[in-house]
Amino acid sequence: MITNTELEYKGNLYPNHIVEYIRDKDKFYFTTDNGVILEITxxxxxxxxxxxxxEHTFQPDFSYAIDPDARRGYNRLDIVETKTEYIIETAKVQVLVDKKTLRTQISDLEGNIINEDELGFHWEENYEYGGNTVKMGKITQNSESYYGMGDKATHSNLKGKRVSNWVTDQYAYGKDQDPLYKAIPFYIGLHGGQAYGIFFDNSFKTHFDFAHERRNTTSYWADGGDMDYYFFYGPEMYKVVRAYTNLTGAPELPPLWALGYHQSKWSYFPESQVKELAQTFRDEKIPCDAIYLDIDYMDGFRCFTWDKTKFPDPKRMIAELEEDGFKTVIMIDPGIKIDKEYSVYQEALKNDYFCKRADGPNMKGKVWPGECNFPDFTNPEVREWWANLYKEFMVEMGVHAVWNDMNEPAVMEVPTKTAPLDTRHNYDGHPCSHRKAHNVYGMQMVRATYEGVKKYVYPKRPMVITRAAYAGTQRFSSTWTGDNVATWEHLWIANVQMQRMCMSGYSFVGSDIGGFAEQPNGELFARWIQIGIFHPFCRVHSSGDHGDQEPWSFGTEITDIVRKFIELRYQLLPYLYTMFWRYTREGRPMLQPIVCFDQKDTQTHFRTDEFIFGEQILVCPVQEPNAQGRRMYIPKGNWYNYWNDEMIGGGKEKWVVAGIDKIPMFIKAGAMIPKYPVQQYVGEKVIKELVLDVYYTKGAENSMVYEDANDGYAYENGKYSLRNFKLLGKEKELIIQQFKDGSFITTYETFKIQLHGLPFKIKSVEVDNEKVDLEAIKLNGDNSIEVFKDFTQLHITGE
Structure with missing residues (x-):
């Protein structure tokens, strides 16, 4: 039973007793005597x-975060009224609403409490700006842990932390510095082996206290707007992430080249330097799919222009780069230079597309071009105009992808680093100040960019990158974690940020490999590459003012190591592409901290370093200099060391040898890992054979490979190949079954099956119940065999 409390506490106001209850299909309305209405949907x-x-009044029900295509529907919904409470029950949870206090309690169907109000909803009038500061207090359960919240540069478990969400250009940020570039007010709670999630959908500045001020209380509040939050029940963590991703959306499948290795710097210019860079990649035989042009390609930093001195014929250059297998990615910022001779500025000014201050003048701020005005991307008319500006770049010039930077928005030479709070925004027909629109400004910019790029690269798929983001931005864009630093501490931060972002529904993410600010040494660069190839977005980027940061910049030994790992990235592309397909279809995080892999093992709850790449590869970066290995935690199950095939059991810590040329990397027993041959860029080679690395286990394990044309939209009409494999291992027997779906015909006809850890010598092989001559399947001394790709069952028996 939830007990009552004082109606006022420290100046806050609280709901009192319920006087009215109304049901409208899937919505329940509870109104209190002092004018609070709780709507449960x-x-x-x-x-x-x-x-x-x-005051009996809801604000307009509008959110940029919610995916309009989010799946809805439930299996069961009932409500029961008792003397003291209302109880809403679905097929998964019960929601109790207390009649005296309006406080809520959520439990599973067995009565185990998952989440419950402490102080519950309360509010305080904001006398300076009007409206309310809205607050929610929850009870921290015994041994509860907290995860998520986007790009926070702190320990993965947020227990005892306090964080804020206010999208900020935070150059060279440090560990525990907050806030940063993203505002993702979503967290996962875990206690008693059960996980749940809370998404506080409020675009004002928000704050979260995870048992920091009071150890038995977790609270969150916003500087304005509604108390509007969503609860997601697992009980598994990945199901919480999946439910949140269903609500806020997943991206479409990117072109495969977007998952290759990318090279960037502030800045590569003139054209001769770009061409030399591209040639060196090919000469050194280091795979690379994309080269980035930072702001110096522009004429005086004016967006949608070219400096014809540095780049006299960009269309020709882009075409020549493409012939060598390189895609060209260009940067576009939000600030539009105030220049009456500049056509983009003229058009925006004429159509009244710029953000305004409270008293009428256009909002003005200094960025790279000098004084700029800023388009109001929360205006749908402005977004359409902005999208159409990409036509020349994408259609006529042949640019392949766009990178939106500085879109917090970043403003120089002002203490706040951003637009004044009195700046006005359309907010899709719900006019507001920058207090409400700030956190979604970058999101709406990259949304407009995505819509333009998608329109003009069609029938190919778009690739867009953003620095600033709010919850739901993953529908439009990949992202990176902003201006980091070339230090070992930042290598640790990057690892935690990748896991946290993936658990926050935003998996297409990477860091500036090697660090943006300052200069890494060769060892740090190599160690960062080793982890960076396991990040969904894989790009080296640096500020360029401290020396070179290309793969060959640190001597022959480091170059060879970097090449080896970038080649591994390209070998694993079918595995990575399959991960991405599952992310788009099922909302599965592409990287998982090991607590997500085994939440019942309390040893995993405070681990930061180890993570699962997809479902079957365990990775743990080396994060300190001069290390020849490290201690790491091996989660449940059996795992093969990738480098020597040694199998170890999980549930314990282990010292793992990993010199400068290796990263601790393990494959789950029973996994079938697909591999392509090494290519210098996606599409360089016609794939003649798919390698399947099969890791023996006693028992069963499932694997899959998704493939399509690597670009375009034919896959939406069934032109894909999905191969589900079931492996069953016995003492002297191995059975592999294949189930196929889709009409896409792969270029290869055979699998090369490489067997790892087989505990017996092969005596016979049957393919689809027919015994075959061992020579016919090219059985090699290394336990690899070649079979036709469309087999249904492969049966291997041993002596």
Whole structure:
């Protein structure tokens, strides 16, 4: 039973007793005597929305975060009224609403409490700006842990931390510095082996206290707007992430080249330097798919222009780079230079597309071009105009992808680093100040960019990158973690940020490999590359003012190591592409901290370093200099050391040898890992054979390979190849079954199956119940065999 409390506490106001209850299909309204309305909406059996109004009045129900295509529907929905409470029940959870206090309690169907109000909803009038500061207090359960919240540069478990969400250009940020470039007000709670999630959908500045001020209380609040949050029930962590991703959306499948290795610097110019860079990649035989042009390609930093001195014929250059297998990615910032001779500025000024200050003048701020005005991307008319500006770049010049930077928006030479709070925004027909629009400004910019790029690269797929983001931005864009530093501490930060972003529904993410600010030495660069190839977005980027940061910049030994790992990235592309396909279809995080892999093992709850790449590869970076190995935690199950095939059991710590040329990397027993041959760029080679690295286990394990044309939209009409494999291992027997779907015909006809850890010598092989001559399947001394790709069952028996 939830007990009552004082109506006022430290100046805050609280709901009192319920005087009215109304049901409208999947919505339940509870109104209190002092004018608070709680609207509970059942989105799905495990997804419940809680929205509060004061003075009997809800604000307009509008959100940029929610995917309009989010799946809805539930299996069961009932409500029971007792003397003291209302109880709403779905097929997964119960929601109790207390009649005296409006406080809520959520439990599973066995009565185990998952999440419950402590102080519950409360508010305080904001006398300076109007409206309310809205607050929510929750009870911290015994041994509860907290994860998520986007790009926070702190320990993966947020227990005892306090963080804020205010999108900020935070150059050379440090560990525990907050806030940063993203505002993703979503966290996962874990206690008693059960996980749940909370998404506080409020674009004002928000704050979260995870048992920091009071060890038994977790609270979150916003400087304005509604108390509007969604609850997601697992009980598995990945199901929480999946439910949140269903609500806020997943990206479409990117072109395969977007998952290759990318090279960037501030800045590569003139054209001769870009061409030399491209040639060196090919001469050194280091795979690379994309070269980035930072702001110096522009004429005086004016967006949508070219400096014809540095780049006299960009169309020709881009075409020549493409012939050598390189895609060209260009940067576009939001600040539009105030220049009456500049056509983009003239058009925006004429159509009144710029953000305004409270008293009428256009909002003005200094960025790279000098004084700039800023388009109001929360205006749908402005977004359409902005999207159309990409036509010349994408259609006529042949640019392949666009990178939006400085879109917090970043403003120089002002203490706040951003637009004044009185700046006005359209907010899709819900006019507001920058207090409300700030956190979504970059999101709406990259949304407009995505829509333009998608329109003009069609029938190919778009690739867009953003620095600033709010929850749901993953629908439009990949991202990176901003201006980091070339230090070992930042290598640790990058590892934690990647896991945290993936657990926050945003998997297409990477860091500036090697560090943006300052200069890495060869060892740090090599160690960063080793982890960077396991990040969904894989790009080296640096500030360029401290020396070179290309793969060959640190001597022959480091170059060879870097090449080896970039080649491994390209070998693993079918595995990575399959991971991405599952992310788009199922909302599965592409990287998982090991707590997500085994949440019942309390040893995993505070681990930061180890992560699961996809579902079957365990990685643990070396994060200190002069190390020849490290201690790491091996989670449940059996795992093969990738480098020597040694198998070890999980549930314990282990010292793993890893000199400068290796990273601790393990493959789950029973996994079938698909590999392509090394290519210098995606599409360089016609794939003649798919390698399947098969790791023996006693018992069963499932694997899959998704493939399509690597670009375009034919896959949406069934032109894909999905191969599901089931492996069953016995003492002297190995059975592999294949189930196929889709009409795409791969270029290869055979699998090369490489068997690892086989505990017996092969005596016979049957393919689809027919015994075959061992010579016919090219059985080699290294336990590899070649079979036709469309087999249904492969049966191997041993002596």
């Amino acid at each position: 059942v989105i799905q059996d495990r997804t419940i929305r809680f929205r509060y109004a004061t």
